[in-house]
Amino acid sequence: MKRSHALAVSVLALVSGTAVAANAANAAGTAHDGPVAAPTRHSLSADAAWCEQQGGKAETRVPYYTGTGNKITPLGGAREMCIFAAGDGSQIMIAADTLAADKPTLAALAYVRKPDGPSSPGNPSIAYCQGINGTAMFGNKPTDGGGWGPKNETDPSKATSSCMFADGSVIDAWGLKYHKGGVIRGADLTKKFRAAIPGA
Template identity: 50%
Template sequence: MLTTQATADEAPRPASWCARQGGHPAAYRAYYDNGARLTPLGAVRELCHFQSAQDHTQLVLPTDTLAADAPTLASLAYLRKPALPTHPVGNPSSAYCAKLGGTTRFGDRASDTGGWIRQGDPVDRDHLHTMCVFADASAIDAWGLTYHTAGVIRGADLEKKFRAPVPPAAAEPGGNQAE
């Protein structure tokens, strides 16, 4: 393949970047979970799925979050590992996500939950992936983010898979790292 200046600067498509990092890109549909049943919503998003061959844990995140050419709030949260809440109320991954300024909710009540299911997979809670969604529209698997903060890798370690380099956190007065 001939590389010219025009093609050298071209950013990879998000699905291609996902595949090059060992992930599997696919279309996922959003579902609202009212406790009794899962209701399909209109949103479909391309997510990158990683699964560990050793322990079969999984992690998903949008391909455009992984392949972004600048840091995202999701990549900052994953790589900087802000401290977990001391005494989270309810679901620990949802509490951690909220502490970081994201949300896992699909409404205004804690019981308004939902997630994403790969198109073609069975529509059940075993295939539902809960993501922490941030204000910049980046997102990441809520449990994968939470476990990573404690040093546990689910699916794959994303530390070197994000396309954009993440600058180190600025030190706060007194030597503490900013969260």
Template identity: 40%
Template structure:
């Protein structure tokens, strides 16, 4: 009797695990397709990139959206998942609200301004420079500028190439301007109707001042004293 119960319980556990794995895999595939579709809709080129370290193929992969400026032969790469995220990511905030680059970077990245800026943003270099790089899957043995990129990875796992971030912080667009290509930033844009003027600025609540940028160029935040207190709030 106990043997039958054990076999039955084991079979049930296997069935549940299989269902969960199938559901998770299907969900990941569906999300990956959505990220790819959004990338191409915004004018980017989607590819799966894999990391190389000192010429050795490493595990893992990342779906990147690459935007090209063919006239000037420049590009900028960002994880497609971050580009298609419903809410702001650290990569999006770093791009749309860039702090001023430190004119005197210190540490291991002194020889590479892009790396130094990545560190300044709180990011981590992932297979970059002499250590390695990311290359389009299937093209590992023929790396070149067109099929490789570096990645500055943030704590929320969003990532984009550090040189693209650095140039944009200086007012120079590499590849294409991503300011309004992030799904999260597009969701925050005011809706334009036939009765509205798209050139008019959004209405600002007179009781609250615009966001204040921190002294070091940090992301916008509200100070407590900026928020008006009414009788209903007390």
């Protein structure tokens, strides 16, 4: 009995040792029959993949508060944005999840339907955004500003002012305003939304 127990323990130790050795070999980048393939680039999220299928560039952006002068303050949070650039240097940015949503969003409807908004003094893109029930404001004073920019940005001009709607959808405020006036910046998004947008 003692001999069979000792034999079982020895077999278990041998099997365990083999498994440990195999795991160590794999961790070191080799397997029993050759090297392990190098790790691949992290795959894109479904929203970012849709963005890139439509010809955009997916990029993680963070919100910034910009005051007067060269002040720029990073705020909490981050979001995948989809950026479309044109040969003329113009571009439009839209949240990747807004572009890839399987149902219409308020931002998509605003872009496609081009609703009228009241004209008011100040920044025309912010005035238009507010006039169609969105917000692009980062404060309540005329000198308050902000937008979404690349991580670790130090230039306030790189923070893109965006219009956010009640459903959380986000689109470039200037791109929206220009499109209302019949000017395409970056790319025409009308047929790039995953959802069927009424009026498109």
